[in-house]
Amino acid sequence: MSKIKIAIAGIGNCACSLIQGIEYYKSKNQDNCIGLMHWDIGNYKPGDIEVVAAFDIDQRKVGKDVAEAIFQLPNCTKIFFAEIPNTNVIVKMGRKLDSYVEHMKNYDEKYAFVLSTQKESTKKEIVQELKNSKVDIVINYLPVGSEKAAKFYAECALEAEVGFINCIPVFIASDPKWSIKFKKKGIPIIGDDIKSQIGATIIHRVLTNLFKNRGVKLMRTYQLNTGGNTDFLNMLDRSRLISKKVSKTEAVQSQTADRLSYENIHIGPSDWVPWQKDNKICFIRMEGNIFGDIPINLELRLSVEDSPNSAGIVIDAIRCCKLALDRNEGGVLYSPSAYFTKHPPIQYTDDQAYRLTEEFINGTIDIPKPLLKEKVRSNERR
Numbered sequence: 001m002s003k004i005k006i007a008i009a010g011i012g013n014c015a016c017s018l019i020q021g022i023e024y025y026k027s028k029n030q031d032n033c034i035g036l037m038h039w040d041i042g043n044y045k046p047g048d049i050e051v052v053a054a055f056d057i058d059q060r061k062v063g064k065d066v067a068e069a070i071f072q073l074p075n076c077t078k079i080f081f082a083e084i085p086n087t088n089v090i091v092k093m094g095r096k097l098d099s100y101v102e103h104m105k106n107y108d109e110k111y112a113f114v115l116s117t118q119k120e121s122t123k124k125e126i127v128q129e130l131k132n133s134k135v136d137i138v139i140n141y142l143p144v145g146s147e148k149a150a151k152f153y154a155e156c157a158l159e160a161e162v163g164f165i166n167c168i169p170v171f172i173a174s175d176p177k178w179s180i181k182f183k184k185k186g187i188p189i190i191g192d193d194i195k196s197q198i199g200a201t202i203i204h205r206v207l208t209n210l211f212k213n214r215g216v217k218l219m220r221t222y223q224l225n226t227g228g229n230t231d232f233l234n235m236l237d238r239s240r241l242i243s244k245k246v247s248k249t250e251a252v253q254s255q256t257a258d259r260l261s262y263e264n265i266h267i268g269p270s271d272w273v274p275w276q277k278d279n280k281i282c283f284i285r286m287e288g289n290i291f292g293d294i295p296i297n298l299e300l301r302l303s304v305e306d307s308p309n310s311a312g313i314v315i316d317a318i319r320c321c322k323l324a325l326d327r328n329e330g331g332v333l334y335s336p337s338a339y340f341t342k343h344p345p346i347q348y349t350d351d352q353a354y355r356l357t358e359e360f361i362n363g364t365i366d367i368p369k370p371l372l373k374e375k376v377r378s379n380e381r382r
Helices: 013-027 123-132 147-160 176-185 200-213 230-234 238-253 306-326 334-340 350-361 369-381
Strands: 004-009 049-056 137-140 163-166 188-190 217-227 265-272 279-290 294-305
Touching: 004 306, 013 049, 013 306, 049 123, 049 306, 123 147, 137 147, 137 306, 147 163, 147 176, 163 306, 176 188, 188 306, 188 334, 200 217, 200 238, 200 279, 200 294, 200 350, 217 230, 217 238, 230 265, 238 265, 279 306, 294 306, 306 334, 306 350, 334 350
Parallel strands: 004 049, 004 137, 137 163, 163 188, 217 265
Antiparallel strands: 217 279, 279 294
């Protein structure tokens, strides 16, 4: 089986966890592969993924081998597999655009962003790098709020004719203008905004669907999140949170029996707590009424290492995207997008999305047309 060759835009904590995971699972087999949703997807194992190109704009990462760059500050995720062999892939200077914010320069080196002095790569140079490296898929791991930069790398993927996985809340796969571009080029895309394996969004969605299925009227809910990584530091600039709040809120709203009014639902990153590092703490509260219109409330606290939680999903998304490439299937991959991301073009319950993704993996056409039309009409009513 051939390798799945990926390029990564943004060598932060999430990239660090993904690359550690690729190496970690090479020593495992189907009987001891704890932490994976799928060991085998279309005969591709986790160890069949290979990083062949990488882009960043931080001085401490640009110019280094990927194996070294992923452990540079300000990365702070847990190291669970430190012996990453040299990849002979040097992190190249990408494009700045809006992929960093000025306030992140104002901290000590453990947290601060250090902009590289190297000349930015042009689109032509990045596209050529993708072609020369024979990349199959570009992974967008840029910081939240990097709208211009995310779209820049999406354009690079289109020009290089390679797949694209959008892990951040910039609406590309879920924007018809962009999805049409990928469809016309015959290039698969999965997006937008990657879910975690067991994270705040998936838990909140499942509980919301449980309330609905058990006849409980959800009256109001919040989800508060804190963390100490650079993603949370970046999001102290609240102007970068617009799409993030939409993505996380709609992920939950899509599971309600009746949409909650604006004042009755609050979901989003709340604050940066440096000593938490890559540990994310989430507080969920749900208030509703049960039989006899009697009040009920639920409170939950989740503590989890944020970046491995994301990598557990991306490692499957990569293999599903490669399946689409092998099958010459272009455009949005609706089933994997619904299962793996918070803001897909079409929302399903997680049980439905899981079933549809299993069918996609097994070779069933992605999203039966009658189901697709029914869901689109439902979304239009919302």
